[in-house]
Amino acid sequence: xxxxxxxxxxxxxxxxxxxxxxxxxxxxxxxxxxxxxxxxxxxxxxxxxxxxxxxxxxxxxxxxxxxxxxxxxxxxxxxxxxxxxxxxxxxxxxxxxxxxxxxxxxxxxxxxxxxxxxxxxxxxxxxxxxxxxxxxxxxxxxxxxxxxxxxxxxxxxxxxxxxxxxxxxxxxxxxxxxxxxxxxxxxxxxxxxxxxxxxxxxxxxxxxxxxxxxxxxxxxxxxxxxxxxxxxxxxxxxxxxxxxxxxxxxxxxxxxxxxxxxxxxxxxxxxxxxxxxxxxxxxxxxxxxxxxxxxxxxxxxxxxx
Amino acid sequence: xxxxxxxxxxxxxxxxxxxxxxxxxxxxxxxxxxxxxxxxxxxxxxxxxxxxxxxxxxxxxxxxxxxxxxxxxxxxxxxxxxxxxxxxxxxxxxxxxxxxxxxxxxxxxxxxxxxxxxxxxxxxxxxxxxxxxxxxxxxxxxxxxxxxxxxxxxxxxxxxxxxxxxxxxxxxxxxxxxxxxxxxxxxxxxxxxxxxxxxxxxxxxxxxxxxxxxxxxxxxxxxxxxxxxxxxxxxxxxxx
Numbered sequence: 001x002x003x004x005x006x007x008x009x010x011x012x013x014x015x016x017x018x019x020x021x022x023x024x025x026x027x028x029x030x031x032x033x034x035x036x037x038x039x040x041x042x043x044x045x046x047x048x049x050x051x052x053x054x055x056x057x058x059x060x061x062x063x064x065x066x067x068x069x070x071x072x073x074x075x076x077x078x079x080x081x082x083x084x085x086x087x088x089x090x091x092x093x094x095x096x097x098x099x100x101x102x103x104x105x106x107x108x109x110x111x112x113x114x115x116x117x118x119x120x121x122x123x124x125x126x127x128x129x130x131x132x133x134x135x136x137x138x139x140x141x142x143x144x145x146x147x148x149x150x151x152x153x154x155x156x157x158x159x160x161x162x163x164x165x166x167x168x169x170x171x172x173x174x175x176x177x178x179x180x181x182x183x184x185x186x187x188x189x190x191x192x193x194x195x196x197x198x199x200x201x202x203x204x205x206x207x208x209x210x211x212x213x214x215x216x217x218x219x220x221x222x223x224x225x226x227x228x229x230x231x232x233x234x235x236x237x238x239x240x241x242x243x244x245x246x247x248x249x250x251x252x253x254x255x256x257x258x259x260x261x262x263x264x265x266x267x268x269x270x271x272x273x274x275x276x277x278x279x280x281x282x283x284x285x286x287x288x289x290x291x292x293x294x295x296x297x298x299x300x301x302x303x304x305x
Numbered sequence: 306x307x308x309x310x311x312x313x314x315x316x317x318x319x320x321x322x323x324x325x326x327x328x329x330x331x332x333x334x335x336x337x338x339x340x341x342x343x344x345x346x347x348x349x350x351x352x353x354x355x356x357x358x359x360x361x362x363x364x365x366x367x368x369x370x371x372x373x374x375x376x377x378x379x380x381x382x383x384x385x386x387x388x389x390x391x392x393x394x395x396x397x398x399x400x401x402x403x404x405x406x407x408x409x410x411x412x413x414x415x416x417x418x419x420x421x422x423x424x425x426x427x428x429x430x431x432x433x434x435x436x437x438x439x440x441x442x443x444x445x446x447x448x449x450x451x452x453x454x455x456x457x458x459x460x461x462x463x464x465x466x467x468x469x470x471x472x473x474x475x476x477x478x479x480x481x482x483x484x485x486x487x488x489x490x491x492x493x494x495x496x497x498x499x500x501x502x503x504x505x506x507x508x509x510x511x512x513x514x515x516x517x518x519x520x521x522x523x524x525x526x527x528x529x530x531x532x533x534x535x536x537x538x539x540x541x542x543x544x545x
Contacts, residue, residue: 038314038339038449038482040372043359045320047367 086268091275094268098257108276111242111253114170115280118177119238123231126182130189130230131215134223140190147186155180156244168249173242180241184233192226193219221296228292235284239277313372314339314482315360315450320369321506322355329355331506332369337450337482344485344493347503348538353486356503357452360484374449374482378442380456384435386427386442393423396442413445414438416475433464440472444479451481457492469496490534494527495520502537510537 068088074080075087082090098104129147132139155176166172196219204218220227246255254273261269292299317335321328329352337343347353358364359371361379386395393410400409407423414420417437427435436456443451453472457465473496476483487493493500494514502510512533516526532542 037312038374040313040316040374043362043366043371043373045366045368045371047323047365 083267086271090268091271094266095272098269098272103252107252107254107257111246111255112280114173114245114253115177115238115242118174118241119181119234121174122178122181122238123185123234125178126185126230126234127189127227129182130186130227131193131220133186134190134193135215135219144190147183151183151187155241159245159248162245163249173245173250176245177238177241181234181238184237185227185230188226188230188233189223192223192230195226196222224296225299228288228295231291232285232288235288236281239280239284243277312339313337314341314374315377315484316370316372317356317360318370318372320356320359320366320371322352322359322364322367328506330366333507335501335508337484339449339482340480342476342483342485342496342498344487344497344500345503346487346490346493346500346534346538349488351503352506353503354454357454357484357486360450361452376446376448377450377452378444378446378448379452379454380436380439380443382455382458384427384432384439386435386438388427390427391423392419392425392427392430392438395427395438396445398442400446409445410441413441416444416478417441417471433460433468436460436468437471440475444475447479448481451476451483453483453485455487456485457489458487472496490531490538491522493534494530495522500530500534502534504537504539510534
């Protein structure tokens with residue numbers, strides 16, 4: 001909406017102020033300048049920020065549901081043949097079959113256990129190394145170059161070596177996941193710690209905070225946004241590493257299911273596994289979000305003025 | 306003799322604004338005439354910055370009517386320059402391609418006395434210089450409404466004096482309607498044609514400043530107005 005408010009508008013005159021005293025602006029300004037009429041536009045009014053929670057949930061679900069519907073239509077109409085992509089109902093049947101005749105729940109459980117243990121170990125070590133390297137010169141000079149070298153070694157290439165070194169058991173699976181998740185955590189933590197406002201650290205030092213206390217009370221909380229980004233990456237990679245490590249030397253776990261289904265060309269079982277991976281992925285993301293809220297309570301109110 | 310016209314450069318009619326349960330502005334009316342310099346005083350948290358942000362279009366009023374010109378610019382308390390752009394590019398940031406010329410930027414920088422810094426990086430400027438760049442950035446698009454959100458508050462005392470003089474001079478030359486949000490009573494009296502006080506979500510005082518220009522701090526009329534404004538802001542005589 002555009003409103004023309006010139007001298008003819010009586011309401012404009014009524015609401016404007018009393019004539020004021022000598023203008024400071026008059027000295028140099030030409031008189032005409034002040035008389036050119038200004039076109040005024042009306043700004044939108046209302047509490048636009050108040051978005052309903054239901055709408056937010058609907059928007060989050062829209063794309064996954066859209067993908068599911070597309071999948072369903074394309075396969076049921078045979079636009080994509082079942083040898084390429086199984087129908088939702090065939091996938092459901094495979095899921096029920098896996099539940100009944102194979103220990104699917106056990107497989108998922110053991111996979112999650114491996115992923116969580118590996119992530120805890122890898123992210124924990126990455127966090128500590130990141131803090132040491134980000135905080136101390138000695139740490140950076142000693143550790144950063146070797147970490148950058150190891151980082152580029154593709155972990156799937158190490159599966160066989162890990163089995164030789166740590167045996168055909170849980171240890172090699174967990175350690176491989178730990179290795180894969182270590183680097184994202186390390187990189188983000190060291191970078192976050194390096195970028196902590198030095199003036200705040202200086203102030204904390206001047207009030208007597210030092211050593212471990214300084215790290216725990218000031219450095220880590222302020223680097224928390226980066227640390228959480230690292231954790232997100234690490235959590236995602238832990239699931240990917242899971243598939244690799246379980247494809248060799250495992251007799252249980254969804255990675256094992258995947259590699260079996262691959263060799264037997266059982267597309268419905270592969271679809272079940274993909275969906276399970278997707279669910280694990282979203283569960284990991286939600287967990288990190290909750291953790292973010294718990295570890296950074298000061299950020300929750302930041303948007304409010 | 307050139308009185309500010311009664312034609313408005315901005316109008317706010319019965320505007321309310323709440324954040325959650327907290328009502329910051331309640332049925333507030335305000336008109337800034339063309340070429341008029343209005344200073345808005347208020348205690349911290351009184352909603353004066355919110356009113357300015359509503360006029361800038363950065364915040365939406367909960368209800369009421371807000372009429373502003375198309376071209377309106379803001380100078381914030383901090384310079385808010387983009388560190389990755391040279392000074393002159395910061396000045397013409399957001400202008401359409403054809404208009405965002407170096408020549409135009411340098412002309413604006415000349416007005417604030419920073420022509421020589423056109424190719425510097427913002428990070429190399431002092432606080433006062435950066436704030437002058439922010440002023441050039443606001444003036445280069447020839448605003449009909451200039452919004453100043455405590456633009457001198459972060460400056461040292463000496464720089465502040467110079468900057469106030471510069472703003473007065475440039476507003477005189479370009480003649481926009483100005484709304485200056487500040488908590489500095491003397492600054493408001495020195496610069497403004499009209500001084501408003503915002504208390505309890507409303508404008509509680511609206512005084513025209515009759516002092517002749519150029520103005521200086523002090524003198525009977527000045528002190529009388531200052532005391533009145535301070536009293537309205539809740540600063541008692543014994544605390545002054």
